[in-house]
Amino acid sequence: MESVTLRQLEIFVYIAQFENMTAASKKLFLTQSAVSMSLKELEKTLGGSVFHRVGRGLILNDRGRALLPKAKNILASVKDLVDMAHNTEKALMGELMIGCSTTIGNYFFPTRLKLFCDEHPQVRITLNVGNTREIAKLVREGILDIGLVEGIVEERDLDEKEWVKDVLVVIASPEHPFACRSMVPMAEMIEEQWVLRERGSGTLSSFEALLASKNLRFPYVQEIGHTEAIKRVVEAGMGMSCLSRLAVEQELREGSLVEIPTDIEISRWFRIISLPEEHRSRLFNYMMKWLFSFASVK
Incomplete structure (x- = not known):
């Protein structure tokens, strides 16, 4: 039986994020044919498709939605392993996808995020701003690692914690x-x-x-x-x-x-939402502790 490679999982995650093979190939600095071939090999190994083809776009199907958080978890584990092996000073490295609902993203989080990035220049944070419903949907689909939201979250299968008042x-x-x-x-x-x-x-x-x-x-x-x-x-x-x-x-x-x-x-309450997974990368755990260091909204 053929095995799934880390590269296939990485390409799958980027296609899911951009819902477009061309955009994913540009982000990964690969040709579109290489990305397409990787996806075909992954789907062959899994025994079925992971996307719905809608026009020129690619939307996750039920199999893809189930795979995405696990794929991101595996990639995070590998990044964590590499960080630990190459980092004698234990400086944080890696990438996190964070989503903020509008008030948090526009008026509360940016100045605090700058402090984090100044302290940890080897960490890359990608920020997505939308309303609470949109951010919760992206977290549930595994596209975002962490959601910072201000409203009532309808998705009961997310891990939800009160953050700041x-x-x-x-x-x-x-x-x-x-x-x-x-x-x-x-x-x-x-x-x-x-x-x-x-x-x-x-x-x-x-x-x-x-x-x-x-x-x-x-x-x-x-x-x-x-x-x-x-x-x-x-x-x-x-x-x-x-x-x-x-x-x-x-x-x-x-x-x-x-x-x-x-x-x-x-x-x-502003709330922090994420998928309820057992394994978390060192970077994810550090970010969660850092977020909870805010005692109150100033």
């Missing part, structure tokens, strides 16, 4: 009638026009879950899929919104937006 604030234009009030009950607020993030967003799911626990729901909501766009339309007086304080610190400081105090605390 985040505070959400209700914001409005300085000209809004509520701007001059010291406190506005949420039951009164929700009768206003609201501009919120899109379905799949952690900010929206967290806020809606809190309101549902108080038997409240929005009558008037406009959804916009970008935090910066929401801030601009709220500044223009098109409604109220609820966003992480991290995302609006500058606008609150400058006075282009105002916080409207309410009678309930609006907070949620």
Whole structure:
């Protein structure tokens, strides 16, 4: 029986990541024919295909989805072995694929990631930013090693840990009638026009879950899929919104937006998600410990 090679697994992982053979071949500095031949040999050894062919794209089928996390695990183990053999000073080496939901990726994680990369120049971090639903899907498929998300995760088969506490604030234009009030009950607020993030967003799911626990729901909501766009339309007086304080610190400081105090605390946990696998590389374990060194959101 033919054996599967590490090169075949590496090529398979890159094809799964890019969903395209041409993009994978460029990333690996191989010809497209070499990548195609490697995939054919892997599928022959496994006794069946691992991708659906959709137009010019390649989408993982059920066999491929089952194989991907195991393939990444094997490659991580080999990288860890090589790192240990060649590294007498025990400096970290390797690559991690990390996904962040929007608030974390735009307002919280980048400055902290720079500190990590400055301390560990031989580690390569690839960062993917999307909403919570998108990041959870990529983690589940094995494309991302770690997900940093802010919302409710629907995938129950992921390992999920509370990470840091985040505070959400209700914001409005300085000209809004509520701007001059010291406190506005949420039951009164929700009768206003609201501009919120899109379905799949952690900010929206967290806020809606809190309101549902108080038997409240929005009558008037406009959804916009970008935090910066929401801030601009709220500044223009098109409604109220609820966003992480991290995302609006500058606008609150400058006075282009105002916080409207309410009678309930609006907070949620940022969470770390990953596949529940037994083996973890030295780099993965170090990154997890490093992430949990953040005691709170500053």
